[in-house]
Amino acid sequence: MSSRPNASRASSDERAPLSLPALRALKAEGTPVVMVTAYDYPSAVAAEHAGADIVLVGDSGAMTVLGYDSTVPATVDEMLMLTRATRRGLRTPVLVTDLPFGSYEVSDEQAVETAMRFVKEAGAHAVKLERGEPTSVARAAAIVAAGIPVMGHIGLTPQTATALGGYKAQGRVGADAAKIVEQAVALQDAGCFSVVLECIPSPVTEAIMTRMDRAVVIGIGAGPAADGQVLVFHDLLGIREGKGAKFVKRYADLQDAMDAGVAAYADEVRSRAYPAPEHGYAMPDDQVAAMKAALGD
Ligand SMILES: Nc1nc(=O)c2c([nH]1)NC[C@@H]1CN(c3ccc(C(=O)N[C@@H](CCC(=O)O)C(=O)O)cc3)CN21
Numbered sequence: 001m002s003s004r005p006n007a008s009r010a011s012s013d014e015r016a017p018l019s020l021p022a023l024r025a026l027k028a029e030g031t032p033v034v035m036v037t038a039y040d041y042p043s044a045v046a047a048e049h050a051g052a053d054i055v056l057v058g059d060s061g062a063m064t065v066l067g068y069d070s071t072v073p074a075t076v077d078e079m080l081m082l083t084r085a086t087r088r089g090l091r092t093p094v095l096v097t098d099l100p101f102g103s104y105e106v107s108d109e110q111a112v113e114t115a116m117r118f119v120k121e122a123g124a125h126a127v128k129l130e131r132g133e134p135t136s137v138a139r140a141a142a143i144v145a146a147g148i149p150v151m152g153h154i155g156l157t158p159q160t161a162t163a164l165g166g167y168k169a170q171g172r173v174g175a176d177a178a179k180i181v182e183q184a185v186a187l188q189d190a191g192c193f194s195v196v197l198e199c200i201p202s203p204v205t206e207a208i209m210t211r212m213d214r215a216v217v218i219g220i221g222a223g224p225a226a227d228g229q230v231l232v233f234h235d236l237l238g239i240r241e242g243k244g245a246k247f248v249k250r251y252a253d254l255q256d257a258m259d260a261g262v263a264a265y266a267d268e269v270r271s272r273a274y275p276a277p278e279h280g281y282a283m284p285d286d287q288v289a290a291m292k293a294a295l296g297d
């Protein structure tokens with residue numbers, strides 16, 4: 001039984017804000033955890049209205065809203081602005097922000113300082129960092145020790161995709177898969193409250209799930225066994241060019257709707273159909289006369 005029946009239908013002001021213990025309770029009772037990305041006020045409001053449990057200000061925003069061709073160029077300042085805008089649209093979900101590439105790799109001190117900025121200056125509850133090799137695990141442990149919850153991210157890690165051969169599924173070879181399972185356990189042991197598994201075969205996720213008794217496991221292209229799922233806002237709503245990854249399911253075609261709406265507006269401006277009388281502001285005849293008198297017209 002869910003502790004939050006009909007969560008998605010309960011109005012936002014009836015729902016209690018989620019906490020990390022609440023997320024662990026969802027895992028314990030087997031209620032799927034809903035995570036979605038957001039990058040600004042309207043996307044955050046949509047996530048809030050849907051009753052999302054976790055909202056991620058992903059560095060995918062570098063691509064989806066800033067137009068870069070990878071997540072690598074995202075800066076701390078850009079991620080802070082996206083996080084602040086998202087924060088203003090949320091009341092109940094746990095808000096997680098991605099630590100951008102280059103903002104946590106140098107030292108534990110750098111990682112803690114960056115994570116602290118997202119919490120203090122932008123209202124994030126937690127941060128996410130990529131990779132599960134010993135250095136990233138140590139960074140996660142350092143941030144947790146500083147009092148900030150950390151979400152890990154393994155499998156396909158887009159910040160280092162060049163080394164992985166591009167945006168390709170990971171762990172399809174036994175030894176590589178075993179390494180990913182060990183990384184998940186290492187991140188849990190480091191104190192991560194959650195781990196994202198991206199683009200790995202379902203059997204690898206299943207092996208991970210038997211070992212994850214504390215961390216909430218969120219999948220994206222990792223099959224159905226995870227505790228929850230995440231998708232990029234723009235992917236699930238069809239605000240993009242091209243089809244996207246195999247794991248993407250489209251629930252709307254908003255780019256088409258946006259294109260059609262702006263095109264219709266442009267047509268009406270050019271045909272002078274817009275603005276119509278009802279879009280204008282009235283002025284009494286005597287005031288029109290007064291204006292003309294003042295102008296000598
Ligand atoms: N809009 C968006 N959605 C995302 O999910 C996302 C981003 N951007 N940017 C950062 C990363 C990049 N991601 C991606 C991008 C493409 C594939 C992709 O097309 N993968 C191939 C794998 C082919 C194979 O391994 O054989 C696929 O067909 O799914 C996967 C993850 C996930 N993240």
Ligand SMILES: CC(C)C(=O)C(=O)O
Binds near residue numbers: 098
């Ligand atoms: C796809 C999710 C997990 C992510 O890391 C992002 O949005 O950047």
